[in-house]
Amino acid sequence: MKMTFRWYGSKHDKVTLKQIRQIPGLIGVISTLYDIPAGEVWPVERIRALKDEIESAGLTLEGIESVNVHEDIKLGTPEAEKYIENYKQTLRNLAECGVKLVCYNFMPVFDWTRTDLAKILEDGSNTLSYDEDVIRKIDPAKMFEEVNNNSNGYVLPGWEPERLGEIKRLLELYSDMTEEKLWKNLENFLKEVIPVAEECDIKMAIHPDDPPWSVFGLPRLITSKENLERFINLVDSPYNGLTICTGSLGVDPNNNIPEIIRYFGSKGRIHFAHVRNVKIHEPRKFDEVAHKSEYGSLDMFEIMKAFYDVKFEGPIRPDHGRMIWDEEGRPGYGLYDRALGAVYLNGLWEAISKMDKLNNKN
Numbered sequence: 001m002k003m004t005f006r007w008y009g010s011k012h013d014k015v016t017l018k019q020i021r022q023i024p025g026l027i028g029v030i031s032t033l034y035d036i037p038a039g040e041v042w043p044v045e046r047i048r049a050l051k052d053e054i055e056s057a058g059l060t061l062e063g064i065e066s067v068n069v070h071e072d073i074k075l076g077t078p079e080a081e082k083y084i085e086n087y088k089q090t091l092r093n094l095a096e097c098g099v100k101l102v103c104y105n106f107m108p109v110f111d112w113t114r115t116d117l118a119k120i121l122e123d124g125s126n127t128l129s130y131d132e133d134v135i136r137k138i139d140p141a142k143m144f145e146e147v148n149n150n151s152n153g154y155v156l157p158g159w160e161p162e163r164l165g166e167i168k169r170l171l172e173l174y175s176d177m178t179e180e181k182l183w184k185n186l187e188n189f190l191k192e193v194i195p196v197a198e199e200c201d202i203k204m205a206i207h208p209d210d211p212p213w214s215v216f217g218l219p220r221l222i223t224s225k226e227n228l229e230r231f232i233n234l235v236d237s238p239y240n241g242l243t244i245c246t247g248s249l250g251v252d253p254n255n256n257i258p259e260i261i262r263y264f265g266s267k268g269r270i271h272f273a274h275v276r277n278v279k280i281h282e283p284r285k286f287d288e289v290a291h292k293s294e295y296g297s298l299d300m301f302e303i304m305k306a307f308y309d310v311k312f313e314g315p316i317r318p319d320h321g322r323m324i325w326d327e328e329g330r331p332g333y334g335l336y337d338r339a340l341g342a343v344y345l346n347g348l349w350e351a352i353s354k355m356d357k358l359n360n361k362n
């Protein structure tokens with residue numbers, strides 16, 4: 001595996017490439033052109049400039065997270081075709097610059113959803129948190145406003161303020177959307193895009209829905225082992241793969257994460273991994289916590305062992321972190337706690353690989 005860090009670009013991230021370069025064991029970043037709206041073609045010169053900037057800081061661009069899918073594609077409107085063509089062109093342009101991995105998601109309207117962006121934990125740090133009771137009581141547009149008012153001045157992915165006016169219209173458009181229709185639209189997207197990804201040698205890695213259940217009555221698909229299996233079979237190509245996000249899938253206790261990693265990893269369909277821990281307090285009520293196993297509901301040793309056992313060679317990144325040491329920044333994406341996460345995961349990996357070699361000697 002290759003340990004990486006998510007970086008939003010110098011205009012959109014307080015964390016610098018210089019800081020990332022100094023985290024022990026970090027080799028590269030996962031980045032994006034954050035200001036390009038979903039549906040538009042990414043210009044080659046912009047991609048190249050991003051790559052050059054990262055490389056001159058002594059890091060590599062290990063992949064893109066995300067190239068967002070336009071809502072019209074998810075809705076399956078007549079406009080979808082145009083946006084799919086643009087998506088393909090973006091993949092070609094990325095390939096021209098040597099990009100080999102693209103992460104994306106297929107969640108309607110809302111990207112990841114939390115009900116508190118700065119819940120205070122026992123140790124005084126703060127973190128992202130989710131409580132289904134809040135979701136049940138709140139109007140989605142109101143929630144959208146609150147997220148924007150509490151994000152320390154940062155624009156959160158999927159929660160761009162210019163979308164607020166659109167939210168009501170979008171929810172209206174999705175009012176008769178069913179899971180099966182959404183699967184169909186996802187299949188149409190993949191049938192168009194995966195052959196281009198194959199030509200371009202770009203591994204596509206869908207991110208699970210976060211949280212992995214329906215929110216505000218909108219259908220969600222990438223939620224369980226069964227649905228991941230259905231997904232990879234929509235287009236049976238090694239380029240049609242997965243991002244395993246342990247914290248997204250892991251808040252549903254029915255999802256056995258090490259087993260999921262072993263199953264899809266041995267099929268060669270995991271191309272990217274987000275590794276973080278979550279503490280489930282009761283069904284559909286959880287906090288994001290420090291990476292170390294004892295703080296959450298996931299066994300990080302078992303998770304890293306599963307990646308090791310399937311010989312996972314793709315990029316891994318620590319996922320969201322808490323805000324610690326009085327850091328203020330983009331919720332979930334501060335420097336310190338994510339850096340601690342990266343080092344901890346690297347430590348587990350070193351121990352697992354050395355124990356394995358030791359055992360094989362005896």
Ligand SMILES: [Mn+2]
Pocket residue numbers: 207245248274319
């Ligand atoms: Mn994730």
